[in-house]
Amino acid sequence: MDADRGLVEAAAAGDREAFDELVRRYQGLIVGLARSLTAGNVDAEDSAQEVFVRAWRSLPGFRGESTFRTWIHRIAINVVRSHQGRLARLRRMFQSRSADRSPAIDPIESAPDRRDLEEHILLRDAIDTALASLPEDQRLAVVLRDVQGLEYKEIAAALDVPIGTAESRIFRGRQRLKPLLEPLRKGR
Amino acid sequence: MLSCDEAGRPLAHRADGDRLPASREADLDAHLEACGSCREALGTQRAVAAELRSRPADRVSPMFARRLRERLDRVDRDEGWLGIADWRAWTVRLAPVAIVLALAAVLTTGQTGAAPLSLEEWAVSNTESSSVATLLWDDEVTSAAVVEQMLTGELPPAGGARDGR
Numbered sequence: 350m351d352a353d354r355g356l357v358e359a360a361a362a363g364d365r366e367a368f369d370e371l372v373r374r375y376q377g378l379i380v381g382l383a384r385s386l387t388a389g390n391v392d393a394e395d396s397a398q399e400v401f402v403r404a405w406r407s408l409p410g411f412r413g414e415s416t417f418r419t420w421i422h423r424i425a426i427n428v429v430r431s432h433q434g435r436l437a438r439l440r441r442m443f444q445s446r447s448a449d450r451s452p453a454i455d456p457i458e459s460a461p462d463r464r465d466l467e468e469h470i471l472l473r474d475a476i477d478t479a480l481a482s483l484p485e486d487q488r489l490a491v492v493l494r495d496v497q498g499l500e501y502k503e504i505a506a507a508l509d510v511p512i513g514t515a516e517s518r519i520f521r522g523r524q525r526l527k528p529l530l531e532p533l534r535k536g537r
Numbered sequence: 538m539l540s541c542d543e544a545g546r547p548l549a550h551r552a553d554g555d556r557l558p559a560s561r562e563a564d565l566d567a568h569l570e571a572c573g574s575c576r577e578a579l580g581t582q583r584a585v586a587a588e589l590r591s592r593p594a595d596r597v598s599p600m601f602a603r604r605l606r607e608r609l610d611r612v613d614r615d616e617g618w619l620g621i622a623d624w625r626a627w628t629v630r631l632a633p634v635a636i637v638l639a640l641a642a643v644l645t646t647g648q649t650g651a652a653p654l655s656l657e658e659w660a661v662s663n664t665e666s667s668s669v670a671t672l673l674w675d676d677e678v679t680s681a682a683v684v685e686q687m688l689t690g691e692l693p694p695a696g697g698a699r700d701g702r
Binding site for chain 1: 545546548549550552553555578581582584585586588589590591592593594595596597598601602604605606608609612616
């Protein structure tokens, strides 16, 4: 049973207040998803805005075959992928134009004085950086399971893969993350 | 007996505390009893999952909801205009008007029995008499006068129709 069903039906009929409530319920999750999938390389709030705009436009066609939570995650994955694709193209263009002028600078690595940031932001960034090193299919599955808290069935639906594929991506992704997260465990 | 490859999927569930079907649980238990590396993998799965779940929640800026509302207002407005510009919608809405005009044209030519005019002839004749359209714009002309003109193709005598309200 989809806990959001009543709101979803009202929003699909054009009720903006119902949609605002859905936004309140999911904005944190969707911003978090965008941030953890991109390790801060894409403005997570801009991506999340795009997700909700697409959802609002598409709601009249939402047939309720999955839960709203699964559906909104699916939209978010597509939005993040397309933002990343655009960013990668821009980077390639920029790098090819400035190759003989200055070395490429990673804005994440060069962020000024991270020691001043709050501890939880450091922890979040460290986890996101570790996640960013995974192949995309494993990263998506692990983030949806361990960061977003989706069920295996929901993950399979969001990624449009059989449940066994989702399970093995999660298993392999976690195994790969172990050495990357080791410094975090030792630092506590 | 499960192989290590086959054990991976149920191991992920076991690490999450999920209950597996009884036969799958038994197979996994048997494998873990015999396989040290999968026991270690189970520990890794649990530790990594716990680490990831400890990721601090993302804060959303207080402006997020307001910005989104403004964007959705623009979307609604733009799509409203697109709806007005949609020729299919207009085709449907204008259909009754087109039918009335077509009917009026048929009735007018049928009553007078006149041969269809060429464009030049029409332009000349139109300078000499008022058309239905002209009457429609004249706010002193009654509906009855307009209908009469449509049916007969003749203008009512000056002042006659207007007086007959």
